[in-house]
Amino acid sequence: MKERLTEISKNVLQSCLGLKAGETFLVVTDDVKKELAEALYEAGKQLGAESMLAVMKERTKSGEEPPAPIAIAMANSNVVVCITKHSLTHTQARKQAAAAGARLATMPGITEDMFLEGAISADYVQVKALTEKVTDILTDGQKVRIEKDGRSLSFSIAGRNGVPSTGMYLNPGESGNLPSGEAYIAPVEGGAEGQIVIDGSVAGIGKLQSPLVITVEKGRIVSAEGADADRLLQILGDGDGRQLGEFGIGTNDKARITGVVLEDEKVYGTIHVAFGSNNTFGGTIAAGVHIDGVVTKPNVYIDDKLIMESGRFEQ
Known part of the structure; x- marks a missing residue:
């Protein structure tokens, strides 16, 4: 072995x-x-x-x-x-x-x-191509709306650049996760409104047995419901850890939901949001904590155009 x-x-x-x-x-x-x-x-x-x-x-x-x-x-x-x-x-x-x-x-x-097994065995040339395409959509976008199970979360990404995590870091200064396959962006702070259903996994908690419903006002978590809600809020603390810091889209067709967010957030057909720091990729939040939550099979609209339906990219 x-x-x-x-x-x-x-x-x-x-x-x-x-x-x-x-x-x-x-x-x-x-x-x-x-x-x-x-x-x-x-x-x-x-x-x-x-x-x-x-x-x-x-x-x-x-x-x-x-x-x-x-x-x-x-x-x-x-x-x-x-x-x-x-x-x-x-x-x-x-x-x-x-x-x-x-x-x-x-x-x-x-x-x-x-x-x-899993995500590390992907064809990274293929992953890179899709990741770069999605990154461009994020960079060109102004606003995002995520819908799932009757809940909706909206926020601005105007003026922010998408970041590709392609799994290939061959030039000086290139960095990202491995295994990889995601495009992500820092939402504009203080503007997110609505609710989101996190049903895949959460960093530091693992695979969820039941969904978490997070309510966000003015870019910040105001309440969380579900079996792991208290634990999530405890990890994030009472400060800037509760601010919406990231929106990402998975692009790796070999990735699986395992309970380890590193692989979960790369799964093709999922999106993820993170709360806490985003000052390392174009945002302004420095919270000393960054916790991702994975959402399976969402509908995603960018500038009111449906780009993902039940987790499938609309070509």
Whole structure:
């Protein structure tokens, strides 16, 4: 099994990150994900890279910064993979490493099963093409309306740029999740109104047994109903963690709903919203927390045009 993980890791490092012999390659991990991280570290060595493994204490939530020495090491490496329980995607450390020219992939919560099956096995050339198409639709759009189960949430994306997470980070400064396949955007803060039914999974909670109904006024959660509602609000806290920070659309046809949001938010036919920080991709919220919730088979309108019906893209 270890050999198979190392072989898959080599393939991922070459095809998705373009790792070459002689480059500096840093794997950032925590105690929870150390075993998978070791397979990546080993793969980097076998590819002739100057491989390094940095292990830190598990963070308490997604969006929390790593220790300063790790952030410095990230910014001084050619290629960085963050394989941790909680996500480092929406951190200053990730943003600064990309600005310094690192090619960087974050794999929050990734499991052995996800490595061996599912989203990582997608045809990333195909995923990239769809992701870029959806990103353009988001960039050109002004307003979004999401409808599901009789509830509707509307918000503005005017003046904001869509961000592609294609799974291929081959040029200096490119970064995103692996496995990947999503296009996302930072909604304009303070304007979202309505309700949304989250029925797939929630970062930090897992696969939902029953839906959550979130009510948003002036861009902020005012109430949440459902079995996991209290837990969600506790993770987000009482401050800016409750603000709507992200809207994303999944574009990976091999991804499955597993309860790990890293894969769930990439599932073709789903969308996701996140609450909390978005200052790392064009927004203004810095909350120290970023929690995604996945919605299956929604209807999505951009500028009143139906682009997705029950999870299917309208061509």
